[in-house]
Amino acid sequence: MYVAVKGGEQAIDNAHAWMAERRRGDTDVAELTTDQIREQLALAVNRVMAEGSLYDPDLAALAIKQSRGDLIEAIFLIRAYRTTLPRFGASEPLDTAAMACDRRISATFKDAPGGQILGPTFDYTHRLLDFKLAAEGGAPRAETADSDPVPVPHISSILGTEGVLQPEPRTDTTPRDLTREPLSFPADRAVRLQSLTRGDEGFLLGLGYSTQRGHARNHAFVGELRIGMVPVEMEIPELGFAIEIGEIEATECETVNQFKGSKTEPPQFTRGYGLVFGQSERKSIAMALVDRALRWEELGEENVGAAAQDAEFVLSHSDNIQATGFVEHIKLPHYVDFQAELELIRRLRREAEAAQAPAPDAPAERTKEQEPAE
Amino acid sequence: MSPTADGTRFGGGFTDPSRDAARAFRTIMTVLARPGEIGTLDQVHAPAPLSQAQAALILTLCDTNTGVHLAGAADDSAVRDWVRFHTGAPLVAAEDAEFAVGTWDALQPLDRFAIGTSEYPDRSATLFAEVPVLAPEGATLKGPGIRNTARLSLPETGALQDNATLFPLGFDVYFTCGTALAGLPRSTQITAEDAQCT
Amino acid sequence: MSGYNFAYLDEDTKRMIRRAILKALAVPGYQVPFASREMPMPYGWGTGGVQVSAAVLVPEDTMKVIDQGADDTTNAVSIRAFFQKTADVAVTEATGKATLIQTRHRIPEEPLTKDQILVYQVPIPEPLRFLEPRETETRKMHALAEYGLMHVKLYEDIARHGEIATSYAYPVEAAGRYVMDPSPIPKFDNPKLHSAAIQLFGAGREQRIYALPPYTPVVSLDFEDHPFEARKAEGACGLCGAEDSYLDEVILDDRGGRMFVCSDTDYCRTRREAEEAA
Incomplete structure (x- = not known):
């Protein structure tokens, strides 16, 4: 006998309790602290901050713990929290030239003012599982040296003085805020960059990769990749000038791309740009590739129909919180619509069968499905 | 017109902002959804010459993101201070206004107000127009929100009929009279009652 | 739920949504863009409906939430609990007692009255989206009231199947102007779109709100030789x-x-x- 799915509330509570138990796992194993996550899973924390659009390593660590390591779920927790926060104002633009670089590399020059700084990178590790790490770990220390006080100018500024790199005009217009205004098209570059920096790393990685494989190839060199702490300044209306309110870790990537020129302008390199919270190297490079591909129109290039050139496609699908919600929502009950479809397909089949088989004795397998009497 | 409730320049706002604004909005929404219906907004006071209904419309709908135009006598320093203090709304020219506040006469000429674009008909102005009388009589209204027909005392019909012909473009109007409020969206078709027009 | 505002959303957000709702009522069937917020529930699970309800609710409301027509489906239970917690409103399962009903995929059988508001959760608000994936294009089509593509699609159905093979989210024309997606209700419910209640449609992920004021003429698209039939x-x-x-x-x-x-x-x-x- 039919019993409606009653007790939804109880079922939900039970599911939550079970999930909490699973989250804790085996209680003979020490519980993970959020400090441990913040310190030892820092790259996961960085990704959650970047795509959650909220720079707070402690909250990101908590979100990772709460989500059992599901980073998209953690990003979602951060986003939902972020929208409830009051806004006190906007910071001044970050001065990334003043970054205290932990890492700074250029693929376009063997050496440059400020030097090549490898920093804490996986790049030249041999990807061999380190079984010692499972057993002991320990407290490894790296040698330190006094920091070199020489400035570390952007590679782009060096190229810029020579005139071989297209200048990006400075503007003081307040960019639109994607989180406070609906996305509309055409989207200017500030909106596109905003969308990309909080976009899904995997999605951007795939799109960036596609440009390298010929889907709007733009011949990118990593002009510079830098990671480090940057001061955040904010103008306080009561004071009338900007003061430093803190610092954040960021990764910046500028690509130097295929040049263009015309009768009036001599050939110049162009650029793509990526800026992401935390140490997020892969994301920032992918972002720069996609940014450059999206600039086809303003740079007078041909639209070859590549996905990475299509701003509406990229921006409408890069947000993993929107994507995960909608992809997963199809597991919600849809039985009302399914019933409507079922009703329609049964009727269409009956009509098709009646039209094509007027014989009184229809073959048995065609009447297998049982239908309500009409 | 009403003085501010506590006698100060910045008084007269909602006492329980979240819940009061919710109730005020419900009235505002209902009268726009049902042209011809008259609602009451008597929770807040603004400096003269704003009416209580106009004051409630401003507090419920305006903020730092909406340009407000104060027309005629409403463009008064006490009103300006009150609007800025309570809403932070930038005060703008009629052409740039999302909301325009004044008497019906002071809001003329109406062709200054935004009517939206064919792709974005929502980018249009809404008028908070104070009128001397507001009653369910006079011009006949038809259209969305109205079962058969409704009637509403309109200060004039010609300009409002012209506005309706622009549909889906056009501005929307809230008529206010003290604490009374009626909505006239651009979708409403108007038939004049003779000797009604000004 | 202390620490959160009445009905969860902050006042700035509610004002922004309220302004969009008024524009939607003034231009029936037109999809008003709004800056949808991230809600503490996933996109695609009713965030648009929840934001519209939060902007419209008053403390005196009695709320009913249904999914697939049922009050006890898990997502309906979850949304109802959210509003009980954040807005402290009374709730009911009785259609006649509710002042505000949030729904997914159905219109209640009992005719709604003028004192009721029906809020729909909408996944894809654009009725032309499956014919033209680009927003920039569909926006132009609406601007020009150029709905030929939709009629061609419906007619191709007739050619192939002998009837219009759309059984839910069946497109309608609102107030003689905009072609509108009634949300994925079965087409059986389409005649009920002509209602005494205020009907509000919220699409969170797609950042759109649209509306039908009471008694707005709503016509399900059809052809003279193939009239619409609720099934x-x-x-x-x-x-x-x-x-x-x-x-x-x-x-x-x-x-x-x-x-x-x-x-x-x-x-x-x-x-x-x-x-x-x-």
């Missing part, structure tokens, strides 16, 4: 015997046994209670 499974509800309500099919065993019951659980229960009382 449901034939037969009567196996529990209350209703012949006029939309039916869900319930599989009883693996030998093809099935029964049909009302999708509107309140309608079904009310009928059964009335019968028992008689």
